[in-house]
Amino acid sequence: MDPKAPITQDVMTIPRKPPEGDKRNLVGMTRDQMRDALIQMGTPEKQAKMRTGQIWQWIYQWGKRDFADMTNLAKAYRAQLDEHFVIEIPEVVTRQVSEDGTRKYLCRIAGGHEVEVVYIPEEGRGTLCISSQVGCTLTCSFCHTGTQKLVRNLTAAEIIGQVMMARDDLDEWPVPGAPKDETRLLSNIVLMGMGEPLYNFDNVRDAMKIAMDAEGIQLSRRRITLSTSGVVPEIARTAQEIGCLLAISFHATTDETRDVLVPINRKHNIEELLSALAAYPKASNSERITFEYVMLAGVNDSDEDAHRLIDHIKRHNIPAKINLIPFNEWPGAPYKRSSNNRIRAFANIIYQAGYASPIRKTRGEDIMAACGQLKSETERARKSRRQIEAEAGITR
Ligand code: SAH
Numbered sequence: 001m002d003p004k005a006p007i008t009q010d011v012m013t014i015p016r017k018p019p020e021g022d023k024r025n026l027v028g029m030t031r032d033q034m035r036d037a038l039i040q041m042g043t044p045e046k047q048a049k050m051r052t053g054q055i056w057q058w059i060y061q062w063g064k065r066d067f068a069d070m071t072n073l074a075k076a077y078r079a080q081l082d083e084h085f086v087i088e089i090p091e092v093v094t095r096q097v098s099e100d101g102t103r104k105y106l107c108r109i110a111g112g113h114e115v116e117v118v119y120i121p122e123e124g125r126g127t128l129c130i131s132s133q134v135g136c137t138l139t140c141s142f143c144h145t146g147t148q149k150l151v152r153n154l155t156a157a158e159i160i161g162q163v164m165m166a167r168d169d170l171d172e173w174p175v176p177g178a179p180k181d182e183t184r185l186l187s188n189i190v191l192m193g194m195g196e197p198l199y200n201f202d203n204v205r206d207a208m209k210i211a212m213d214a215e216g217i218q219l220s221r222r223r224i225t226l227s228t229s230g231v232v233p234e235i236a237r238t239a240q241e242i243g244c245l246l247a248i249s250f251h252a253t254t255d256e257t258r259d260v261l262v263p264i265n266r267k268h269n270i271e272e273l274l275s276a277l278a279a280y281p282k283a284s285n286s287e288r289i290t291f292e293y294v295m296l297a298g299v300n301d302s303d304e305d306a307h308r309l310i311d312h313i314k315r316h317n318i319p320a321k322i323n324l325i326p327f328n329e330w331p332g333a334p335y336k337r338s339s340n341n342r343i344r345a346f347a348n349i350i351y352q353a354g355y356a357s358p359i360r361k362t363r364g365e366d367i368m369a370a371c372g373q374l375k376s377e378t379e380r381a382r383k384s385r386r387q388i389e390a391e392a393g394i395t396r
């Protein structure tokens with residue numbers, strides 16, 4: 001550089017371009033976070049809210065992943081966005097389709113980890129079962145995921161990204177100008193995949209807020225169900241900050257049995273849990289709580305269990321529906337599924353007491369997509385290889 005050259009105000013014009021690979025993902029940001037990120041990039045504060053609204057709609061309403069498609073933004077601004085940001089969702093590694101139409105996706109997320117996502121088509125609706133963690137810290141003895149250690153929490157981007165991935169696969173992004181189709185292939189979300197959603201509260205909340213946003217995917221909070229094993233301290237927050245429907249993995253009617261099946265019960269026992277559940281419908285302005293009850297032969301499926309279950313619910317005056325889940329077996333599982341007759345008898349006692357007691361139809365069993373069967377094979381393979389290497393004294 002010529003030392004005599006006049007000093008110009010170069011500082012102002014040097015593009016603050018992050019190095020390649022350091023681009024931030026816009027997916028998963030709350031509206032406020034996106035606004036801040038745009039300001040940091042140099043968007044004037046006065047415009048930032050409007051720009052956020054525009055970009056938000058492109059991403060979540062129209063499903064666009066390329067800034068070049070955002071035609072209501074100036075070309076130079078689109079180029080600037082492209083230099084600073086990406087719009088990224090988990091990558092689909094495999095997709096299996098069951099005889100009954102259930103689809104199971106294996107998705108790759110950062111770090112080479114994998115999560116499973118299941119789409120269940122039904123008459124006039126379709127439910128996407130999404131994951132909140134890779135693995136789980138809890139060790140429910142009947143759950144396949146529970147045999148896999150927690151690898152990590154998913155980010156908000158990875159959680160909402162599962163919904164976006166499924167919409168891609170179902171080809172369900174609306175086309176601007178086309179008439180609105182009211183019957184949606186993906187009409188419901190259940191947080192019933194891998195992991196305990198209330199142990200990843202903030203990311204689950206932010207992702208579900210995005211799913212509910214009126215200028216995006218637009219799913220009503222009544223079409224989102226969060227299932228928890230009973231993380232009592234977070235139940236009130238779920239009502240206040242998410243407001244979706246709640247399902248509880250109840251599974252046993254005495255503390256003695258629940259301590260074994262759902263070990264978090266040793267921390268928060270049945271009474272404590274029921275009190276938190278009783279407060280939920282009012283706090284979230286929602287209807288019934290779904291009690292999930294997996295039917296394990298000779299463990300939790302007696303007539304006495306059915307009566308005790310009703311007692312618990314009545315004593316706490318909880319508006320409830322009881323979803324009976326035939327146990328889905330997995331290799332090495334220490335339990336057997338209750339017989340159909342036993343399940344029907346159990347359901348009948350509950351029904352006679354005045355509660356809905358649907359028996360969950362097993363879906364996608366042929367592709368190991370049913371409840372509690374999710375666990376990425378590759379994750380397990382990777383883990384055992386690491387274990388073998390550790391035993392052999394190999395360090396990397
Ligand atoms: N961690 C959360 C959500 C994921 S589990 C929770 O425990 O609620 C989703 C549902 O599948 C839970 O009700 C869980 O108890 C149930 N489940 C787990 N393993 C199962 C199996 N092998 N057969 C049937 N249901 C199972």
Ligand code: SF4
Nearest residue numbers: 136140143146195229
């Ligand atoms: Fe985790 Fe839920 Fe499985 Fe329990 S049932 S191990 S909380 S995923």
